[in-house]
Amino acid sequence: MVRPIKPVIFLLALIPFLYLLIKALQNDLGPDPAQALSIETGEWTLRFLFLTLAITPLRQTFGIVEIARLRRMIGLFTFFYATIHLVSWMAFILGFRWFAIAEELIDRPYITIGFAAYIILFSLGVTSTNSMVRRLGRNWKRLHKLIYLASVLAIIHLLWILRTDITEAVIYGTLLIILLGYRVLRKLKSKLV
Amino acid sequence: MLIKKPSDIKPSEITPEAMYRNRREFIKDGTNFLAGSVGIGSSLTSLAQDGDALKARAPAAMRRSPPASWWAEKFSSIKPAPDSEPNFTGESLTPYEDVTIYNNFYEFGMNKADPATRSGEFKTEPWTVEITGEVAKPGKYDLENILKPVDLEERIYRLRCVEAWSMVIPWIGFPLADLIKQFEPTSKAKFVEFETIVDSDSMPGINSRFAIVSWPYREGLRIDEATNPLTFMAVGLYGSYLPAQNGAPMRLVVPWKYGFKSIKSIVKINFRETQPNTTWNDLQANEYGFYANVNPEVHHPRWRQDMERRLPQTLLSRRVIETRMFNGYGEHVAHMYDGMDLASYY
Numbered sequence: 032m033v034r035p036i037k038p039v040i041f042l043l044a045l046i047p048f049l050y051l052l053i054k055a056l057q058n059d060l061g062p063d064p065a066q067a068l069s070i071e072t073g074e075w076t077l078r079f080l081f082l083t084l085a086i087t088p089l090r091q092t093f094g095i096v097e098i099a100r101l102r103r104m105i106g107l108f109t110f111f112y113a114t115i116h117l118v119s120w121m122a123f124i125l126g127f128r129w130f131a132i133a134e135e136l137i138d139r140p141y142i143t144i145g146f147a148a149y150i151i152l153f154s155l156g157v158t159s160t161n162s163m164v165r166r167l168g169r170n171w172k173r174l175h176k177l178i179y180l181a182s183v184l185a186i187i188h189l190l191w192i193l194r195t196d197i198t199e200a201v202i203y204g205t206l207l208i209i210l211l212g213y214r215v216l217r218k219l220k221s222k223l224v
Numbered sequence: 225m226l227i228k229k230p231s232d233i234k235p236s237e238i239t240p241e242a243m244y245r246n247r248r249e250f251i252k253d254g255t256n257f258l259a260g261s262v263g264i265g266s267s268l269t270s271l272a273q274d275g276d277a278l279k280a281r282a283p284a285a286m287r288r289s290p291p292a293s294w295w296a297e298k299f300s301s302i303k304p305a306p307d308s309e310p311n312f313t314g315e316s317l318t319p320y321e322d323v324t325i326y327n328n329f330y331e332f333g334m335n336k337a338d339p340a341t342r343s344g345e346f347k348t349e350p351w352t353v354e355i356t357g358e359v360a361k362p363g364k365y366d367l368e369n370i371l372k373p374v375d376l377e378e379r380i381y382r383l384r385c386v387e388a389w390s391m392v393i394p395w396i397g398f399p400l401a402d403l404i405k406q407f408e409p410t411s412k413a414k415f416v417e418f419e420t421i422v423d424s425d426s427m428p429g430i431n432s433r434f435a436i437v438s439w440p441y442r443e444g445l446r447i448d449e450a451t452n453p454l455t456f457m458a459v460g461l462y463g464s465y466l467p468a469q470n471g472a473p474m475r476l477v478v479p480w481k482y483g484f485k486s487i488k489s490i491v492k493i494n495f496r497e498t499q500p501n502t503t504w505n506d507l508q509a510n511e512y513g514f515y516a517n518v519n520p521e522v523h524h525p526r527w528r529q530d531m532e533r534r535l536p537q538t539l540l541s542r543r544v545i546e547t548r549m550f551n552g553y554g555e556h557v558a559h560m561y562d563g564m565d566l567a568s569y570y
Binding site: 055061062066124125126128131139198 | 325336391433525530531538
C-alpha cells in the first residue's frame with residue numbers, strides 16, 4: 032500500500048514548484064516577481080516544515096505507521112523550497128551583488144535569522160542519506176532535533192518581516208505551539224509514567 | 225552625498241527609441257495639421273482635447289469612465305508633460321496594468337493586489353475635503369470646487385517605494401501649491417497634515433483583526449516641501465481618472481520621498497504650526513522617519529536603500545538598479561535640507 036503513496040506525495044509536493052516555474056516562465060508573477068517568489072517559496076517552506084513536524088504526532092496519535100516513511104522526503108522538500116527562497120532573494124532582490132548579500136546577512140537581523148534556519152535545514156538535508164544516518168549513529172538524532180530550533184527561527188523570521196498585520200504569524204505560530212507542545216507534553220507524560 | 229548631474233546622463237540613456245519615434249510622428253502630424261486652414265491656437269486646443277498630445281494614455285480597453293460628468297470636462301484639457309526633467313523622465317514607463325495592480329493601500333488589504341481587487345465598493349463621488357487649521361479660509365469643500373481654479377497637467381515621475389521597488393508613472397494633476405494658495409495659509413502654517421478617508425464599508429482592510437495600524441492614515445510635509453514646484457496632487461494617471469487602488473479621487477505625489485509619504489484618497493488637509501504625527505512614524509519610528517527622503521546612504525532596518533527593483537521585473541530582465549539621492553530630484557529639492565543631517569532626519 033505504501034509503494035504508490037510515496038511517488039504520489041512526491042509529485043504532489045512538486046506542484047507548487049512547477050506552478051511557480053510555469054508562472055515565472057510565462058512572466059505571469061505580476062510586476063514584482065521577486066516579491067511574489069519570496070512570499071510563495073517562503074510560505075511553502077513553512078508549510079513543508081510543519082508537515083515534517085506533524086508526521087511523528089500523526090503516527091503516534093492515529094497509529095499510521097506508514098507515514099513515517101514519508102518524513103525524509105517531506106523534510107527534503109522543506110530544504111528544496113528554502114533553497115529556492117534563498118536563491119530568488121539573492122537573484123531578484125539583490126541582483127547577485129555578493130557584497131550586498133554578505134552585508135545583508137550580517138546587518139539585517141531577520142535575514143541573519145532566516146539564514147541561520149537555512150543552515151540548519153542544509154545540514155539536516157545533507158545528513159539525510161542512509162549512510163549518514165549510519166555513520167552519525169546517536170548523534171544523528173541529536174543533530175536532527177535542530178529542526179525544532181529551525182522552525183522557531185523561521186517563525187521569528189516571518190514575524191519580523193510582517194509590517195502591520197500579523198494574522199499569518201499568529202496562524203503559523205499557533206501551529207508551531209501545537210506541534211512542539213505535543214512533544215513536550217508527551218515527554219512529561221512518559222516521565223510521570 | 226552623490227547627486228548625479230543631469231549632464232552626466234546621455235540623452236540616449238534616458239529617452240527610449242519608441243518615444244523618439246512617437247514624438248517624430250506627432251511632429252509630422254502636427255505639421256500636416258498646421259498646413260491646413262486651421263489656426264495655430266485652435267489646433268493645439270483640439271490636440272489637447274483629443275489627448276493626442278499626452279505622452280501616455282491608458283490602453284483603450286482599460287480607460288475608466290468619468291466618476292461624474294464634471295470630471296470628463298476637467299480632463300478635456302490637460303497640458304502634456306514637457307520633454308525635460310524634472311517633470312518628465314524618458315525612462316521607460318511602468319505599464320498601466322502594473323501601476324494599477326501592484327499597490328500598497330492597507331485600507332483595502334495587505335497584499336499588493338488587494339487594493340485593485342477589493343475596492344469595488346469604493347465611491348469617490350461626491351467627495352469633500354475638509355480644510356482646517358492655520359488658514360484664512362477653512363471649511364468643507366466639494367472636490368469639484370477645489371479643482372475648478374487649477375489647470376491639469378501631465379507629469380512623468382519616478383516613484384520609489386521604501387520596500388526597494390520603483391516605477392515610472394505618468395500622473396495627471398496639478399502642483400499642490402496651487403491648491404494650498406486657495407485657502408490662504410497664515411504665517412503660522414509651518415506644516416501641512418493630510419488624512420485618508422476611513423470607510424469600513426468599502427475598505428475591507430480596515431476590519432482586519434490583527435492589523436496594528438490605527439486609521440485614518442496620516443501623512444505630513446513641511447510647508448516649504450508642500451509648496452515645492454515638484455510636489456504634485458494627482459487626480460489621474462495615464463491620461464485617465466485615478467483608480468481607487470492608486471488613491472482616487474485625489475492623492476499626493478512627492479517624487480523625492482519614499483512612496484508612503486504620497487498619501488492617497490485625501491479627505492482632510494490641516495495646516496499647523498508643529499510637526500504632525502504620521503502613521504508609519506508612529507508605528508515604527510526607527511524605521512520610518514518624518515522626512516523619508518529617498519537616500520541610498522541611509523538603510524532601512526528591513527530593506528537596503530542603495531538599489532531598487534524597477535518594475536516590471538521579469539526572470540530574464542531583473543532590472544536591479546542603483547537608487548539615486550532624492551530619487552534623482554536633488555537639483556530641485558536638496559536646498560531645502562541644507563545643513564540638516566539626513567542620517568538623523570531620515
